[in-house]
Amino acid sequence: EDQMRQRAVEPSDPYSSDPQRHPVLRVNSRKPFNAEPPPELLGDSYITPSALFFTRNHLPVPRVDPASYRLRVEGLPRPLSLSLQELKSRFPKHTVTATLQCAGNRRSEMSAVRRVKGLDWGVAAIGNATWSGALLRDVLLAAGGGGPDAAARHARHVQFEGLDSDAAGTAYGASIPLRKALSEDGDVLLAYEMNGEDLPADHGYPLRVVAPGTVGARSVKWLGRVVVSGQESASHWQQSDYKGFSPATDWDTVDFRSAPAIQELPVQSAITQPADGAVLERGEATVRGYAWSGGGREVVRVDVSLDGGETWRVARLRGGEEEEEEEEEEGEGEAPPPPPGRAWAWKLWEVVAPLPPGVQEVEIVCKAVDDSYNTQPDSVAPIWNLRGVLSNAWHRVRVKVKGD
Amino acid sequence: EDQMRQRAVEPSDPYSSDPQRHPVLRVNSRKPFNAEPPPELLGDSYITPSALFFTRNHLPVPRVDPASYRLRVEGLPRPLSLSLQELKSRFPKHTVTATLQCAGNRRSEMSAVRRVKGLDWGVAAIGNATWSGALLRDVLLAAGGGGPDAAARHARHVQFEGLDSDAAGTAYGASIPLRKALSEDGDVLLAYEMNGEDLPADHGYPLRVVAPGTVGARSVKWLGRVVVSGQESASHWQQSDYKGFSPATDWDTVDFRSAPAIQELPVQSAITQPADGAVLERGEATVRGYAWSGGGREVVRVDVSLDGGETWRVARLRGGEEEEEEEEEEGEGEAPPPPPGRAWAWKLWEVVAPLPPGVQEVEIVCKAVDDSYNTQPDSVAPIWNLRGVLSNAWHRVRVKVKGD
Numbered sequence A, B: 001e002d003q004m005r006q007r008a009v010e011p012s013d014p015y016s017s018d019p020q021r022h023p024v025l026r027v028n029s030r031k032p033f034n035a036e037p038p039p040e041l042l043g044d045s046y047i048t049p050s051a052l053f054f055t056r057n058h059l060p061v062p063r064v065d066p067a068s069y070r071l072r073v074e075g076l077p078r079p080l081s082l083s084l085q086e087l088k089s090r091f092p093k094h095t096v097t098a099t100l101q102c103a104g105n106r107r108s109e110m111s112a113v114r115r116v117k118g119l120d121w122g123v124a125a126i127g128n129a130t131w132s133g134a135l136l137r138d139v140l141l142a143a144g145g146g147g148p149d150a151a152a153r154h155a156r157h158v159q160f161e162g163l164d165s166d167a168a169g170t171a172y173g174a175s176i177p178l179r180k181a182l183s184e185d186g187d188v189l190l191a192y193e194m195n196g197e198d199l200p201a202d203h204g205y206p207l208r209v210v211a212p213g214t215v216g217a218r219s220v221k222w223l224g225r226v227v228v229s230g231q232e233s234a235s236h237w238q239q240s241d242y243k244g245f246s247p248a249t250d251w252d253t254v255d256f257r258s259a260p261a262i263q264e265l266p267v268q269s270a271i272t273q274p275a276d277g278a279v280l281e282r283g284e285a286t287v288r289g290y291a292w293s294g295g296g297r298e299v300v301r302v303d304v305s306l307d308g309g310e311t312w313r314v315a316r317l318r319g320g321e322e323e324e325e326e327e328e329e330e331g332e333g334e335a336p337p338p339p340p341g342r343a344w345a346w347k348l349w350e351v352v353a354p355l356p357p358g359v360q361e362v363e364i365v366c367k368a369v370d371d372s373y374n375t376q377p378d379s380v381a382p383i384w385n386l387r388g389v390l391s392n393a394w395h396r397v398r399v400k401v402k403g404d
């Protein structure tokens, strides 16, 4: 209601047609809109409800008319211009459960070490949803991709251009490697559904990219154009942002050409419950969280410590099995593991364990291991970087224990 | 000469036909033979000379007659029995520069934390060589792999069996995912050459697997049999060894079925110069080392600290460019980067920097970052595991600085 009024009084505001949002979201920036859910809610459900899914907008939300919408596919022998209906009818519908994570998730822990440039995300700029759409691979093949044509042979990247743009008309853009897009195991979608419904306006209606295993920034929303090219996207976000640097690099010395654009993300985990600063009863504590890794690598173990990292116990992992069992009523034991190299979805995890006796305060820590046996680094300062991205050190939460 | 005499006097010793070895190698075990080169030599050349390449034998070196040798390929519609000559003539020769690393490389740092079971490797159970042979993919396709046949459709793994065996006749064995073996980007070799010559006896003559990006234990030497199967190798080394566990897991509680067999290795780096305990002149220090990551992920940065990890500088990376330039005489600038996802070879790196003034002792530290932006963990204890594998914490070397 408030928002309706705001729209009415500021018709020239490019954000005036932004959609309504769920009031429980923690807003990091209103224009553009950037927000994340409370961690406890996030860790509560394997599939993140769309209304709670973190929103990372770079620009105003464009209003797209689905009837006149066209996706242009260029840079290949047979350029395409596809209506939404054609996308849905000409290409098989493919469904993937995939986690998307913002490059800046957990940035607030980096800014606590030293100032960084960026939105102050907590641990919830990540979410897991079921996405449906056409496979980008199928669309590129229909346009003549992967063939012996000269353009196709020199192509290395797939550029995406959004329909969101700034006052000067510059659109959001990004690219992924063509290898990922054409791979039979890549599962890159041109998605028109999120969790079984049309994409919400904040998540790219009517069409977005979902590049599983890849940093969220490449899953371009409100997708207008796909260009196969020898070059990466020329956009600011591909060239001069979303890259990792040494803690020794500052804004005076940074050379953005010296680092590769982030594509696959490193292994990650965080505690969603209890909250930092919570007061727990003496006795058993329940600790919950999520764990995920990029590149389709499966999380194979999460270690949790209730004494700041001195001793560890192994958490119980949850994939999507329980949801499926609940639906089927008949539990068939564990769901099959994801195909190798295609573990796109996170795992939730839980530890129930006694708090160390006699202490007033406890530091709870988690760290995950993926199937390449990569692990998270112990501390934040050595991975600090000027943009505050790739913040994946052990997650630490301090809680107080009620006196007896 | 000593070895010749030993052979003569102990004819029943299964190790009596083991080959001669380079005297500079540091021997961790003689029977079976396990040895690594001095780190300074390792870090000196991009291509590790075959005589210096670490040797990790599980059993006596078998003597294989190349004339009667046959490779059997089973589990597919058209089983094969291939002579060495057929392997060389029927399949294109493919050459790959690839780093192999033992799962136990740097184990001595883990055993310094707490006792582990395994050979006490330093930082040199890793090497980089040029391997030539037939592509495993080509051989599997010739046997009907990848087809619509039922066996092929249910196949998930490629098992390898060595011609080395123990007193009871049990052969060394291991397996890799079929997906890796059949991938056009997998580059798995049935190699008959190392650095341009026939394989040395210690490295698998006449034929071995080279599975780039994968733990060394899967690159089975003295290869006798390849079996495509729905199951992993049933060998001890696949089922009950070469797996990673939590630091909380001990020999009383370990369940080897609970962890996946190591395949891709995590990001790694180590200092090869100066040596721990070295005494350096005041002024500039030269620090050198290697960095590598599994799964074809390219190392994109190495950070080096001369103050125990407080401050960092970015090392200069060296791929194979310099060797090539030396050969070509005409430097054409940098060699092209490896194709994405196929960075099988390590990078050597170097930092030349002033030692902190006024100190008597310096802790030098290195850590690498790969193109998935995975990093090495800070410390050893939290990744300690009962088998002492996957030891990839920051590498630390303490040196003394000469008083002025």
Ligand SMILES: [Mo]
Pocket (backbone or CB within 6 Å): A056, A101, A102, A103, A104, A216, A217
């Ligand atoms: Mo992001």
Ligand SMILES: [Mo]
Pocket (backbone or CB within 6 Å): B056, B101, B102, B103, B104, B216, B217
């Ligand atoms: Mo090994």
